[in-house]
Amino acid sequence: MKLSTKGRYGLRALIDLAVHSQEGHVPLAKIAERQGLSEIYLEQVFAALRKSGIVKSVKGAQGGYLLAAPPAKVTVGDILRVLEGELTVVDGEDRMEKGTIAGTVRKLVWDKMDERINRYVDGITLEALVEEHKKINYQDFLMYYI
Amino acid sequence: MKISTKGRYALEAVVDLAVNSTDHLQSLQQIAERLDLSKNYLEQLFGTLRKKGIVNSIRGAQGGYLLARAPEAITAGEVIRAVEGPLSPVVCLDDGKCQQACTDFEMCVTRIVWQAIMDEINQVADEVTLQDLVSDYLESRDASDGETDIEYMI
Numbered sequence: 001m002k003l004s005t006k007g008r009y010g011l012r013a014l015i016d017l018a019v020h021s022q023e024g025h026v027p028l029a030k031i032a033e034r035q036g037l038s039e040i041y042l043e044q045v046f047a048a049l050r051k052s053g054i055v056k057s058v059k060g061a062q063g064g065y066l067l068a069a070p071p072a073k074v075t076v077g078d079i080l081r082v083l084e085g086e087l088t089v090v091d092g093e094d095r096m097e098k099g100t101i102a103g104t105v106r107k108l109v110w111d112k113m114d115e116r117i118n119r120y121v122d123g124i125t126l127e128a129l130v131e132e133h134k135k136i137n138y139q140d141f142l143m144y145y146i
Numbered sequence: 147m148k149i150s151t152k153g154r155y156a157l158e159a160v161v162d163l164a165v166n167s168t169d170h171l172q173s174l175q176q177i178a179e180r181l182d183l184s185k186n187y188l189e190q191l192f193g194t195l196r197k198k199g200i201v202n203s204i205r206g207a208q209g210g211y212l213l214a215r216a217p218e219a220i221t222a223g224e225v226i227r228a229v230e231g232p233l234s235p236v237v238c239l240d241d242g243k244c245q246q247a248c249t250d251f252e253m254c255v256t257r258i259v260w261q262a263i264m265d266e267i268n269q270v271a272d273e274v275t276l277q278d279l280v281s282d283y284l285e286s287r288d289a290s291d292g293e294t295d296i297e298y299m300i
Contacts, residue, residue, distance in 0.1 A: 003235045003260070008262030011256045076259055089149045089267070101161045101181065102154075104283040108274050109157065109222050110149070116266040124259065133255045 007084040009037050010045045014079055017055065018071045018130045025064030045083065052082040071130055077121035087121065089113045153230040155183055155192045160200065161279045162227050164217045171210030191229055198228040217280055223271030231266045235261045 032039035049055045056068045071103045096106040178185040195201045195260050202214045
């Protein structure tokens, strides 16, 4: 049961973008370098994010990407649904009608999991993750300093 | 981000076993027929479930399977994890694989998200017992039997 690299790397790249785009547009090459990800792969991921209105791009020498909305307005759910599709733990509704065991398992287990996963990712914003990022990196900075 | 047919079919089969093994041991053939699943596939799953102490098997002409414990003492999470392994949405949360998967594991903020998703999934799975599933199934089966009767009467 795994998320694809699209969702994993996409979220990482967007946190990086949120942290660094306060100073202006961020070229994908920079994100790729900082995160140790392939730039070509990120191009695909960002094309999808741009289409869905999560990031904006500016072409040219000073170009790059920006978040289309403030990080407090973008949830992890918005991002993951663009990159992964609907966040559901099982496919195939065919065998899950009412009155069957599969139907019961769906109602009490799979649907509940979906509900909880979606509630969590819709409740956490990019801004919250940027704050976490700062906290972790600040601690790290202090450790080096000491 | 999916639970595979392993986890899905194992859980369905164990609920079927819980419903039907109160009087008689159940053969995999019987379970496979009722659930419309492959018997060979169930054999693989039940091998694992037996090793993990979820079902017991008794050999012989009258042999078959039964639950190893009372249905209220077995959770859905136990059954799913027995065949799926840890329900981690990313490889870096699997035991021992974290440091290999990522160079800056400690610094990784996305890990917080994946861990929280995993916790949500496990919580749901650990809150539901086989007894809960059996009761709901029997109720919904009887309810839909009722619906069928009415349709026939009309």
